[in-house]
Amino acid sequence: MSHSTYNTLWSEAHEELSCLLDEELPEEPLRPERDRVVFFQRLATLYVRYVQIFRQLEEAYDQSVHPQKRRAIRQVLDSVIGRVLELKNEMVEKEFSEYHYMDDIIQDLKLTPEDLEIPVPRYFIRERNNVLQDRERMFAAILNQMDVTEKPPVMRMLTLERAIKIIQVAERARQGRLRAKFMREIHRDSERQRRAEEQEAVSTDQAAVCIQKVWRGFMQRKITKSLREEEMIFLGMAMDPKLSYPSQTELHALNNEANRRTRQDEHEDDYQKSIGSVIYQLKEVEGPEMKETMKDQIRQWFIECRDATGSFPDYPEEEDGGTALIFTEKTPEELAEELAAKEEEDANKKPKGKEETKEKGKKEKVDDKEEEPGLKMLPSAYLEDLERGHKTFSEVWKNRHESKNFSQRHELELIKEEKRKDIEVEIRKQVDELMRQELANWKLAVDKEKSGKVKGAAKKKKASKSGKKKKKDKDLTADRAIESLFEELVEQELLKKADNVKLKDYLGDYSYLGTTLRQSDIEPMPSLSDVRQVVALYAVLPLGSQAVHEKAPLVKTMLLVGPSGVGKKMLVHAICQETGANLFDLSPLNVAGKYPGKSGLQMMLHVVFKVARLMQPSVIWIGEAEKMFYKKVPKEEKELDPKRLKKDLPKILKSIKGEDCVLIVGTTSDPHSADLKSLCKFYNKIILIPRPDYASRYVMWKELIKKNGGEVTSDLDLSSLAKISDGYTQGHMVQVVHSILTERRIQQFPKRPLTASEFVSPLARIDPVFQEEEEALKNWYAKTPLGKKRIKAALGKEGDEESSKAGSKGGKKKGKK
Structure with a gap:
């Protein structure tokens, strides 16, 4: 375009x-x-x-x-x-x-x-392409140093019983093959004899008629099938095969988009070069004139203030804007009054008296009475x-x-307009320093007054500087470079490369019954499309842009809850790929045995969060998040100490601020075993991921078969396949597709197209996610803070609670009176 x-x-x-x-x-x-x-x-x-x-x-x-x-x-x-x-x-x-x-x-x-x-x-x-490329090179160099190579398979010693069993299986299989071959030959001989007898009885004309019948039937079926396909395409019920691959126009459009991005870089380089030349030109040509004009204006202001007030004014401090105050549309008297008022405010900064607080309290009460009850947009x-x-x-x-x-x-004119303001500010600071000294000389020469105010101002500055210093956290690795910390985390497998998946690869269709169900007072289960949207809003958009993250509602932690196989881990990797974020793995099983002791734990968390902040955006993943908040640790996991991070991690979480593009993402399929209160306190966003619904399964079967080299034809009834796979997750579907679409099966597609019945047997061997398990997760989510509020709102109790709270507050105020 x-x-x-x-x-x-x-x-x-x-x-x-x-x-x-x-x-x-x-x-x-x-x-x-x-x-x-x-x-x-x-x-x-x-x-x-x-x-x-x-x-x-x-x-x-x-x-x-x-x-x-x-x-x-x-x-x-x-x-x-x-x-x-x-x-x-x-x-x-x-x-x-x-x-x-x-x-x-x-x-x-x-x-x-x-x-x-x-x-x-x-x-x-x-x-961030250059940063990401540098990081990839660092990863590659570290992995090469670690000599990460494929290890040869370990030879295991066979027991006598196992060896005998293998020999028996092989021998029985050999005998079965021989028996099958022998029976096949017998069947072939009998078939050959039967055909020979039939050929003797059938005449040439009958044979010709038989061949014609078979051929004409085959051709008519072929014509009928093609006519039916054309009709379906015409009615819009089927996709035209020509549209299954990109056309020349689409390829041309994609090529144009790539060329435009290349031109963006070229024009950006020219723009940066022009900025440097424009700044130099403005400083050399217009800079001296600006400086002299400012000096003349400031001197004129000195004289006008002297004539109007009888004395020279105090020079505005740099913190107040310097001489920018002079160029506002105000008289010298007004400026002198403003400066005097500011000085009085600085000098008389005392705690408010009882009368002021009483007056304020009265005003607040009046405002509360005037405010109408109801819902308002947040600022x-x-x-x-x-x-x-x-x-x-x-x-x-x-x-x-x-x-x-x-x-x-x-456009050069726009650059000049923009940079002229910056240069004017820069020159004004220089002029302020010169004119401040000149004003002091004028006061000594004309007014013969000592610059007491200047000393007072200096004292104020010192007083403002001498305040309570905030305590800074100790840097345990102040003597180490960020590259060495990065290398250490990679070697300890706490920093990993994210899988190459995108958020759009998390397939799922829109929920078309959500509004209808809610109108019927039934809380619908979200679709996978809804999950993808929420992850994009809470994780991808804030992490991708620093400007957005600083001012948007802060989401520090997010918990993905759902049955195993619904794609929780995939979403974590997709967040990292879409934003270019580092992936830190603080899962209880991954942390076990690393950095032992209390000091070791502090060092590990310090290094992880230091690298996460300095190389942001970063995602800290906690797999099997329920283990960190176990109600009771199982005996077999006591040695692993899964609750090791429970105390220290929430403390570090408080130090994450708006400017830190760091997100902690937990994943769990068994939230029931965790302490609900502690879990909800740590994760401020809990996202429930359901098993895929019919629409999502239909889309997924189609895309998975195509992605793995299969062909979706009219012989493959996707609707029936989506129906019989109810209860199976995305992971189960991927597993089944990989087991069926082997290289040998793909080669057979021209003669034997894929059918839905082939998927039944592999699906039957896998245990699905039963309705009871999903209902258990739904009931667990209803106990979370947001789930409780949703239930109260559905029952109409939320409004009653708010009104009762307002009433209780009013009663308390009256009691105080």
């Missing part, structure tokens, strides 16, 4: 964003909404509309070539991602569920379920950024004439 296509996409996204900003930032504040359902509909509608803007901006940013436009798009894109995460967090708090179903909103907005899919921004990996950390980004688009880019910039390279 052309440059104008992506400019149009960008413009359409800002038009929709303008409408949303008008709704979210109205002139008059909205009244609180009392109906929880209506309020959630408003939230969900905003969420869906922001997701559409997110998809448009991500596409525009990935394919735009203009370096200055890309910066403007990126600023708004990060803010939109942050707003999506805020709305998701608010929906969870209002509906008390991690999963939401918005079929009615999709229908109203004329969208499809695919339009709700959260895209993973491609710049997450692309802009957003991104709306101001969105408004600023939209204003920049409207003023700079919306009506910009770019007919002469066909190649979409940078």
Whole structure:
């Protein structure tokens, strides 16, 4: 596509964003909404509309070539991602569920379920490509040093009984083959004799008629089959075989996208070179003039203040903005009053008296009475950024004439406007130092006053500096380089390479009955598509962007709960692959025996979290997370000490802040054996992963068979296969496909197509996830804090509790009075 296509996409996204900003930032504040359902509909509608803007901006940013436009798009894109995460967090708090179903909103907005899919921004990996390549080289070098090679198979000594059994099996098999060969020859001879007798009896004409009948039947069946396939394709009930592989147009489009990304790098290099030359030019040409103009303005201000107040003013401190205060549209008297007021505030910083606190308390009580009961939108950390980004688009880019910039390279005038402000700030600091000394000389020469205020200011500065110093944590590895710590963790197998899987490889279809079931007061099990969405929102988007992670609702820990084989470990690896994160393995079984003792444990956690912070983003995976919070440790696991991290890990978790792109992900298939209270206290997000439903199984069988070299034809009844595989997980399905689609079976496809009956026997040998196990997990989740709130909300008790809490607070206040 052309440059104008992506400019149009960008413009359409800002038009929709303008409408949303008008709704979210109205002139008059909205009244609180009392109906929880209506309020959630408003939230969900905003969420869906922001997701559409997110998809448009991500596409525009990935394919735009203009370096200055890309910066403007990126600023708004990060803010939109942050707003999506805020709305998701608010929906969870209002509906008390991690999963939401918005079929009615999709229908109203004329969208499809695919339009709700959260895209993973491609710049997450692309802009960190050099860092990831360096890390791969470090991994390769460390593994080579460790001499990681395939070990030869170990020869085991056979016992006499085992050897006799093997010989017996081989001998019986040999005799069976001989007997089968002998019987086959007898059968072949009898068949040959029967055909010879029939040939003597049948005439030539009869033989010709028989051959014609068979041939015509074969040809007619072939024609009928092709006509049926054509009719199904025409009706849209079957896929055209030509569309199963990419066409020339699609390949050409993919090639154009790759070329545009190459041009992005070229234009970015030119842009960076131009910035250096523009800064040098501005400093050399306009710098001296700026400096002299500022000096003249400041001297004029000195004289005006002297004439108006009778004395020279105090020079503004650098912390207050320096001479930037002078250039505001204010009179000298107003500026002098402001400076004097600030000095008085600094000097009179005392604890508030009882009268002030009483007055404040009265005001707060009046405000509480005036506030209407109901649900309100939480304050957003991104709306101001969105408004600023939209204003920049409207003023700079919306009506910009770019007919002469066909190649979409940078514009020098915009660079000059941007860098002129930075240079002006830099020069102002230099001028402030000179003029501060000049003002002191003027005061000594004209006013004959000692600069007592200057000393007072210096004392204040010293007083401000001399405060209580925060205690810093001791760095146990201050004398070691990060490369050596990285190597140590790889050697100890605490730092691992993530498998090459993407989030889109976690297959699953949309849940089409979610809204209907909730309207019938039935809590639906989420689909695998819902799980993929939640993981993208809670893990991938915050870890991928530092700007988003710092201001978005902070998710430090996440627990994936589900039966074995539903893809929990795969999701952990997908998070690392989509964001380029390091994967640390602190599973109880992996930690056992490493860094013994209390000091060793402290050292291990210190090294892991130090490397995780310095080489962020990072994912710390805890497999079999229930072992860390066992109610009672089994006898066979006491030596492994699975609860080793229970005390120290939560302490370190508190030190993770918004700027640290570190996420702890736990996985468990047996949460019942853990102490629920401790588990829920450590993991603030608990994601329940179910076994796949019918729609997801249908999609998975189809994709797995194709991925492993199979062919999906009309002979393979996928619908029946998806139905009979109810209760089986993704891991079971992968296992069955690998067992059937061998090289020999793939070679037989032209003569013997794949059928659903072939999958029945391998599936029958595997124990499925029974309904009882899934219900047990569902009941366990109902005991978690969010699960309890969801049950209360479904019963209509949540509103009663809130009103009773408000009443009790009011009673307490009256009692205090």
